[in-house]
Amino acid sequence: MPRPLWRRLFGRRTRLSYAAGAITLICCLTLTTITLWMLRQNRDLYLAQIHTSVANLTQALASHAEDTLKQTDIVLVSVIARLDTPDPALSLPLLLARQAVELNQLAELLVLDAQGMEVASANLPNLRESYADRDYFQYHRQHADLGPHIGRAVRSRRNGEWVIPVSRRYNLPDGRFAGVVVAAIREQCFQDFYEGFDIQRHGVLAMNMLEGSLLARRPFDDRDIGRSLFSTPVFQRVLDGEKRGQLVLHSTLDGRERFYGFQKVDNYPLVAIAALDTEEALSGWHHQAAVSLGLTALGMLLFVAMGAYLTRNIFIRLQAEHHLRIVTADLEHLNHALEDQALHDGLTGIANRRHFDQALQQEFARAQREGTPLSLLMLDVDNFKSFNDNYGHLAGDHCLRRIAQVLQSFERRPGDLAARYGGEEFTVLLPNTPGEGALDLAETIRQAVQDLGIPHQASAYRVVTLSGGVSAGVPTPTDSPQDWINKADNALYRAKASGRNEIAASECLALN
Incomplete structure (x- = not known):
């Protein structure tokens, strides 16, 4: 006690x-x-x-x-x-x-x-x-x-x-x-x-x-x-x-x-x-x-x-010795807890933006050194503001948690990382993955989210859907991680502009 x-x-x-x-x-x-x-x-x-x-x-x-x-x-x-x-x-x-x-x-x-x-x-x-x-x-x-x-x-x-x-x-x-x-x-x-x-x-x-x-x-x-x-x-x-x-x-x-x-x-x-x-x-x-x-x-x-x-x-x-042991144990437990909180999103439980930024820097540097492909998915829930307005923020939080579970289920390799990028936007980092595989995975994720069947009356599909943008390739010495994010982001905007519930590839990937 x-x-x-x-x-x-x-x-x-x-x-x-x-x-x-x-x-x-x-x-x-x-x-x-x-x-x-x-x-x-x-x-x-x-x-x-x-x-x-x-x-x-x-x-x-x-x-x-x-x-x-x-x-x-x-x-x-x-x-x-x-x-x-x-x-x-x-x-x-x-x-x-x-x-x-x-x-x-x-x-x-x-x-x-x-x-x-x-x-x-x-x-x-x-x-x-x-x-x-x-x-x-x-x-x-x-x-x-x-x-x-x-x-x-x-x-x-x-x-x-x-x-x-x-x-x-x-x-x-x-x-x-x-x-x-x-x-x-x-x-x-x-x-x-x-x-x-x-x-x-x-x-x-x-x-x-x-x-x-x-x-x-x-x-x-x-x-x-x-x-x-x-x-x-x-x-x-x-x-x-x-x-x-x-x-x-x-x-x-x-x-x-x-x-x-x-x-x-x-x-x-x-x-x-x-x-x-x-x-x-x-x-x-x-x-x-x-x-x-x-x-x-x-x-x-x-x-x-x-x-x-x-x-x-x-x-x-x-009582220095006794308290020192207690404080040390408490600090170790607290450090583990803080480290876990610092790298994971409090709402969805998956990796947060900070964790994603660190992983992207590491994998991007590895891909540049080894000349291996690196793919990045940027995903955004369609019409999420309308969903919140119609069903409330509690329902919105529940929706984000279910989508995060879908993304987490596709982390099948040690380097794969699904993260919440911010708000209703998610990202998936796929080391050593070419563009074709990234597009296939993105389409699979899109379909899996739609198959959740979360009701959304403001959507043209009557259920919650998401749109995505894919950037992929072998980073050159002049490339930066932000380039990969910008390419995936631009592709995401094109998917949104073409009607939502779609996956779009970055321009370089689409040309290839």
Whole structure:
């Protein structure tokens, strides 16, 4: 009974084997600990970079929103100043049009009266529509505050695009409500700005109102605009008084885990949100961890292998004579097995290409020295690819083995050699054999293969057949073994071209 692997590696259980095992274990544990510590340090660095990136993103979003709203509010203030002190030389529609042209972000610039009717617009024609149902109009009518008001995103009544209304109330000289000036910022203005950031596939950039209503988001989805995120942990922390912060959570919109950062916009009731997908953000660290753990495992295997090798060598020295006899016997057996494998085809059991090349060189040199004829058959199974396609590779292997058995049965002299040349191609080497005898043998082999009756529906003969080419003659000093192969190969191609299941002689042999 063979000894267990542990006993074969370490021999008898001695103090030396235990000491080697303990040292190997300590080395492996030390290497693992160092690797895990380094991975933890690298992960902390990745997380710090992610937090910095998220903070920078939220800062950029908040600054952009503040600048956009400030520019828009300046326009509102200038329009209200014009309403308070009319200028006969400049009509109100013309003033609105000029202001709108200066800010490409504006989709609309309107002046509404106390009933919500459109009085003037930067866009022509003046639709004279009522905006009394809009939230921002109702807010200004109910509140005396003259400061800017940011409303929820709505669809423009002119072209249907999403816009974010920014409005101010204006009064009559006696302080009564006179109407509203409203500027509609294109939601696309925020989308265009957000597209300039690399947030990978599942990152998110968003702008929300302080009460949670979504104004803009990348990636954009119509269904998300206006949705309230007030109940999310981000807005709970904003309500707790935090101006900016970061956290990790699953999105209520798509369920993915992300690193979130938020920041309140200065002077306006808005919250900028930036989020990087956890899996994407840590993908670099995951790759680094996989490589590091793989190298660690390799290092541990090397430690184990080195320990086993050193310990085993010590025991081999102690039992040198006994092991030497065993190793010698094993090596002799292995050499015989390898020599046999090196010269025979693993599938068919007959000689392989290497064996054939060696035999051809030897027999060719002998034929040149002695002036004796040498014949070579090149044989190829017809339509074998179709056979494999129709019957499968197992059937193809079985077919090749049966054909090899036929060829082997014609090795009737010590020098005759049947070999598998490659794939479905075989060769037969016939020393001291003239061309006529080689042609007769080739025809006999062809008929014997056909008589096997192996079914082959794709063949014109309905059974497996083969074609062959024959080269023969007495080699001259200028000839080479490759010449014999090329002549037989060319003859084989002619046999294939003439319809298959035929034997063709090389041109020189055919002329003779």
